[in-house]
Amino acid sequence: MINPFIYGEEVVGDSFINREDELRMLTRDIESNERIFLISPRRYGKTSLIVSLFSILRERRWLTARIDLYKATSLESLANLYGVSIIRSIESKPEKWIRFLKEFIPMLRPTITINPDGQAELSLNLHPREQNIELLLDKLYNLPEEIAVRHKKRVAIAFDEFQEIRTLNGEKIEKALRANIQRHHNVSYIFAGSKKRMLYDMVSKPSSAFYKMGKVIHLNKINRKDFERFIITKFSQARRSISEDALEKIFTITEEIPYNIQFLCHQIWDKYYGQKKITVDDVEATVKDIAFGQTPIYTTIWDRLTLHQRRVLKAIAASGGKGIFSQDFRQQYGLDSPASVQTSVNSLISHEFLDRENDSYVFLDVFFKEWISRRMSDFGSE
Ligand SMILES: Nc1ncnc2c1ncn2[C@@H]1O[C@H](COP(=O)(O)OP(=O)(O)O)[C@@H](O)[C@H]1O
Numbered sequence: 001m002i003n004p005f006i007y008g009e010e011v012v013g014d015s016f017i018n019r020e021d022e023l024r025m026l027t028r029d030i031e032s033n034e035r036i037f038l039i040s041p042r043r044y045g046k047t048s049l050i051v052s053l054f055s056i057l058r059e060r061r062w063l064t065a066r067i068d069l070y071k072a073t074s075l076e077s078l079a080n081l082y083g084v085s086i087i088r089s090i091e092s093k094p095e096k097w098i099r100f101l102k103e104f105i106p107m108l109r110p111t112i113t114i115n116p117d118g119q120a121e122l123s124l125n126l127h128p129r130e131q132n133i134e135l136l137l138d139k140l141y142n143l144p145e146e147i148a149v150r151h152k153k154r155v156a157i158a159f160d161e162f163q164e165i166r167t168l169n170g171e172k173i174e175k176a177l178r179a180n181i182q183r184h185h186n187v188s189y190i191f192a193g194s195k196k197r198m199l200y201d202m203v204s205k206p207s208s209a210f211y212k213m214g215k216v217i218h219l220n221k222i223n224r225k226d227f228e229r230f231i232i233t234k235f236s237q238a239r240r241s242i243s244e245d246a247l248e249k250i251f252t253i254t255e256e257i258p259y260n261i262q263f264l265c266h267q268i269w270d271k272y273y274g275q276k277k278i279t280v281d282d283v284e285a286t287v288k289d290i291a292f293g294q295t296p297i298y299t300t301i302w303d304r305l306t307l308h309q310r311r312v313l314k315a316i317a318a319s320g321g322k323g324i325f326s327q328d329f330r331q332q333y334g335l336d337s338p339a340s341v342q343t344s345v346n347s348l349i350s351h352e353f354l355d356r357e358n359d360s361y362v363f364l365d366v367f368f369k370e371w372i373s374r375r376m377s378d379f380g381s382e
């Protein structure tokens with residue numbers, strides 16, 4: 001049986017744990033034409049949720065397109081990505097793509113190639129020197145509304161990793177996008193993103209182009225009971241089982257981050273393939289394997305940190321990350337002034353080693369945390 005635990009890509013169908021409440025709320029909001037800012041740390045399941053939401057909407061005859069802004073490295077690539085995503089969401093047949101472009105944006109010429117899997121790929125020939133890229137983008141931003149009106153359909157567009165728009169040409173592009181989409185009445189928008197602080201700034205700072213442009217939804221981890229049921233079912237479908245304390249251990253170590261749970265379960269599944277019952281010791285041993293397997297990477301990271309930053313990380317790994325500025329805490333872990341702890345923490349957050357969750361500081365990579373906690377006892381190194 002193939003490994004049922006999937007990580008590192010969006011999960012769909014049978015591998016998607018139904019986020020019923022979230023889907024119900026999002027469907028309702030989208031249908032009432034609300035603009036949504038969907039925010040969570042990386043790997044919580046935003047993309048997977050959008051993919052599921054869009055398949056519900058398509059069953060209701062909506063047209064949907066998702067644009068991953070991580071892939072847009074310049075205005076030209078944004079235009080290409082945007083145009084292609086929209087055309088592909090509307091016309092599935094390659095022979096119709098050309099007709100579509102002629103109808104809507106005659107100035108663009110498409111290139112259609114066949115990829116090694118035998119599927120047709122579309123790209124737009126943009127000649128930045130010949131045309132004004134900003135004008136072209138304006139045209140593209142309005143395309144969904146034009147299509148909606150002409151085809152008498154509702155359209156939903158998701159910008160995934162929306163904060164990356166800031167890396168393009170800053171304010172100017174945000175203002176242009178805003179100016180266009182606020183005139184759209186038949187298109188609903190989702191702006192999803194992982195850089196929490198940046199996205200909050202984008203919607204809540206009066207000076208920002210997207211100030212009060214939509215409703216903010218904070219995506220939480222997945223309901224624990226649902227995740228448990230998913231894991232138990234996947235093992236039992238292969239006539240295998242997992243003990244209750246093993247499950248408990250999985251949830252604590254992974255801090256219930258969906259990606260981590262799937263990743264850990266995937267490794268457990270493979271490591272103990274022939275074994276009928278998974279125990280808590282098996283979970284422990286797998287975590288140790290994973291952390292140890294990352295040693296070359298973690299050592300490189302570790303070597304680049306300052307001594308003070310290492311101390312802060314060790315302290316957070318050992319303590320759980322609450323009250324790290326208190327005198328007791330600093331004394332216990334040999335940290336000096338609150339200001340110096342703050343400096344290290346800020347730097348560790350900006351390098352995405354730590355994140356702030358309510359009043360405590362957490363590791364973004366829980367296996368890095370495991371590696372730090374175990375390195376002295378298990379790996380014999382300081
Ligand atoms: N609803 C879900 N059901 C099962 N696993 C999920 C779900 N959502 C997320 N995951 C797990 O988390 C990983 C990251 O999900 P993804 O949608 O890419 O998150 P994000 O877009 O927030 O970074 C997936 O590859 C999968 O392992």
Ligand SMILES: [Mg+2]
Pocket residue numbers: 046047048160
């Ligand atoms: Mg994503």
